[in-house]
Amino acid sequence: MALPLTINEIMYFAGRHHGGSEVVSITADEGLHRSTYAEVFGRASQLAGALAALGLEPGDRVATLAWNDHRHLELYYGVSCAGYVLHTINPRLFADHLVYIMSHAEDRVLFFDPMFMPLVEAIADKLPTIEHFVVLSGAGGASESKLESVRCYEELIGERNTDYAWPDVDEDSASVLCYTSGTTGHPKGVLYSHRSTVLHAYASIMPDAMGLSKRDVALPVVPMFHVNAWGMPYACAIAGAKIVMAGPKMADGETLQRLIEDEGVTIAAGVPTVWLALLTYLRESGKTVPSLERTIVGGAACPLSIMREFEDEHGVSTRHAWGMTETSPLGTVNTPVRSSEDLSETERDQLRVKQGRAVFGADIKIVGEAGSELAWDGEAFGDLKIRGFWVCDGYFGQDDSVATLDAEGWFSTGDVATIDADGFMKITDRTKDVIKSGGEWISSIELENLAMGHPDVAEAAVIGVAHAKWGERPLLIVVPEQGKDVDKGALLGWFKGRVADWWIPNDVATVEEIPHTATGKISKLTLREQFKDYRLPAES
Numbered sequence: 339m340a341l342p343l344t345i346n347e348i349m350y351f352a353g354r355h356h357g358g359s360e361v362v363s364i365t366a367d368e369g370l371h372r373s374t375y376a377e378v379f380g381r382a383s384q385l386a387g388a389l390a391a392l393g394l395e396p397g398d399r400v401a402t403l404a405w406n407d408h409r410h411l412e413l414y415y416g417v418s419c420a421g422y423v424l425h426t427i428n429p430r431l432f433a434d435h436l437v438y439i440m441s442h443a444e445d446r447v448l449f450f451d452p453m454f455m456p457l458v459e460a461i462a463d464k465l466p467t468i469e470h471f472v473v474l475s476g477a478g479g480a481s482e483s484k485l486e487s488v489r490c491y492e493e494l495i496g497e498r499n500t501d502y503a504w505p506d507v508d509e510d511s512a513s514v515l516c517y518t519s520g521t522t523g524h525p526k527g528v529l530y531s532h533r534s535t536v537l538h539a540y541a542s543i544m545p546d547a548m549g550l551s552k553r554d555v556a557l558p559v560v561p562m563f564h565v566n567a568w569g570m571p572y573a574c575a576i577a578g579a580k581i582v583m584a585g586p587k588m589a590d591g592e593t594l595q596r597l598i599e600d601e602g603v604t605i606a607a608g609v610p611t612v613w614l615a616l617l618t619y620l621r622e623s624g625k626t627v628p629s630l631e632r633t634i635v636g637g638a639a640c641p642l643s644i645m646r647e648f649e650d651e652h653g654v655s656t657r658h659a660w661g662m663t664e665t666s667p668l669g670t671v672n673t674p675v676r677s678s679e680d681l682s683e684t685e686r687d688q689l690r691v692k693q694g695r696a697v698f699g700a701d702i703k704i705v706g707e708a709g710s711e712l713a714w715d716g717e718a719f720g721d722l723k724i725r726g727f728w729v730c731d732g733y734f735g736q737d738d739s740v741a742t743l744d745a746e747g748w749f750s751t752g753d754v755a756t757i758d759a760d761g762f763m764k765i766t767d768r769t770k771d772v773i774k775s776g777g778e779w780i781s782s783i784e785l786e787n788l789a790m791g792h793p794d795v796a797e798a799a800v801i802g803v804a805h806a807k808w809g810e811r812p813l814l815i816v817v818p819e820q821g822k823d824v825d826k827g828a829l830l831g832w833f834k835g836r837v838a839d840w841w842i843p844n845d846v847a848t849v850e851e852i853p854h855t856a857t858g859k860i861s862k863l864t865l866r867e868q869f870k871d872y873r874l875p876a877e878s
C-alpha cells in the first residue's frame with residue numbers, strides 16, 4: 339500500500355494501540371501534569387480546529403517558545419498533522435536572534451510559556467508577521483499582559499471538538515522548522531518533512547540506536563526546541579513508551595532525580611551538561627536512580643568521567659551519539675558490538691568516547707583536503723560528510739543557487755572525524771576549532787576530555803592561540819572543582835603518556851566559568867574573544 343509516511347500516521351497508530359500510555363510533565367503553570375497519548379491527541383484535535391478558525395493556510399508557520407511538556411507535545415501533533423509547520427524556537431537566544439528568525443520564518447502565531455511573557459512583550463513590536471499570541475496556560479494566564487491581543491491556550495482550544503477532520507498530508511510537505519544555533523552569521527532554518535521525520539523516528543527506535551520499546555519510560559531532557567527533542571516525541575509514540583518531561587526544570591539535578599525515581603524512567607537523553615547536573619546532585623544528596631538503564635548523550639562530546647560515574651556508581655550505561663540540526667539529528671550511536679566484549683579496560687574506554695556507528699538511513703564518510711575519501715583506520719582525520727533520508731539538502735528560504743550538498747550529494751557537517759576499521763566514528767573537532775600546530779592537527783575535544791578526567795577539574799576547554807614557531811598551540815582553560823586549586827605543572831603532567839607530547843597544551847588558564855552557547859555547547863567563539871590578548875609564556 340502506498341500509505342504516506344506522515345506524522346498523522348504515527349498519531350492514528352499510537353492513538354489506537356498506545357492510547358493509554360502515559361504522558362507525564364512538569365508544566366510552567368500547574369506543576370506535575372498526567373495525561374495519556376489518547377488525551378494528547380484529542381487536545382491536538384481541538385488545537386487544530388482552533389488554528390483553522392484563526393484562518394491559517396497549509397504550510398503556514400506556527401512558532402513555539404516553550405519547554406518540554408504535554409502542551410508542547412499537543413502542538414507537535416496538532417500543528418504538523420493539520421498541515422501547518424511547527425517552528426520551535428530556543429528561548430535562550432538573544433532577542434535580536436529571536437526577532438530575526440521569527441521574521442525570517444514569517445511565523446503567524448506564537449505560542450509561549452508564561453515565563454516568557456516579559457521576553458515576548460519586549461520584542462512584540464518587532465514581530466509584524468505574528469497575528470496571534472497565545473500563552474500556554476489556563477484561563478487568566480494573560481490577565482496582566484501588556485500585549486494587545488493575547489489569549490490563553492486552554493481558552494483557545496477549550497470549546498473545540500476532539501475529532502478534527504485531519505487533512506490528507508503529503509509526506510514530502512514540511513512538518514517542523516528549526517533554526518541552527520548560528521555561532522557565526524545569521525541562524526539558518528532547517529525544514530523537516532513528514533517523511534524524514536517518520537523515517538528518522540523508525541531508525542532511532544532500532545536496538546543499536548535508542549533501542550526503544552513499549553516497556554520503556556523515556557525522559558527526553560533535550561529540549562523540544564532543539565532538533566525535535568532528538569525525535570523522541572515521535573519515536574516514543576510509535577513504540578508506545580511512556581514519556582516524561584521536565585518542563586522548565588531541565589537542568590535541575592534534583593528534579594531530574596525525582597522524576598526518574600517517581601516515574602520509573604528507564605532511558606534518558608540529553609547533552610553532557612545536564613548529566614553533570616544530575617550526577618553532582620546524586621553525589622551530594624546520596625540519592626540514586628535505580629530504574630534508569632541507559633542514557634543517550636550527544637550534542638557535545640561526552641567526557642569519559644560522566645560515562646564512568648554513571649556506570650560505576652549507578653549501573654547506568656551511556657550511549658554516546660552524534661548528530662546535528664541538519665541531520666534530524668540522528669547520525670551515529672555508540673552501542674557496543676560483540677568484539678568490544680574482549681577489550682581491555684583502557685581499550686574499552688577509548689572505544690566508548692567515540693561517537694559511534696552509522697545507523698541505516700544516514701551514511702557517513704571522511705574526506706581529505708583533496709576531497710577523496712580517507713581510510714577507516716582510526717587515525718586519518720578528515721571532514722565528516724553525511725547523506726541520508728533525514729539529512730537536509732538546503733536551508734529554509736535560501737536561494738536555490740547556493741549549493742548545500744557536494745557534487746555527489748553529501749552534506750558537509752563542519753566536523754572533523756576519524757572512522758576506525760569497525761566503523762566507529764570519532765569527532766575530533768569542529769573544522770573551525772581544530773588546532774593547527776606546524777601544519778598538523780590537534781584535537782581540542784580529546785584534550786578537553788582528558789582534562790575533564792583530572793580530579794581537580796570541573797570543566798575544561800581548549801583553544802588554539804598564536805605561536806611564533808608553530809602557528810598555533812593549545813591553551814587549556816579550566817574551571818577548578820569547588821574548593822580545589824589547579825596546579826599548572828601537575829595538570830600538564832597529567833597529559834604525559836596520555837597523548838603525544840606535541841599535543842600537550844602550552845599553558846593553563848583558570849576561569850570561574852566557561853561560556854556556553856544557547857544550546858549548551860562550549861562557546862569557543864566567546865573564549866577566543868576573551869583570550870584574544872593572551873600571549874603564551876615566552877619559553878613555550
Ligand code: AMP
Nearest residue numbers: 519636637638639659660661662663765
Ligand atoms: P546542533 O546542530 O546545534 O545540534 O550542533 C551540531 C554539532 O554539535 C555537531 O556538528 C557537532 O559539532 C556537535 N556534536 C553533536 N554531538 C556531538 C558529540 N557526541 N560529540 C562531539 N560533538 C558533537
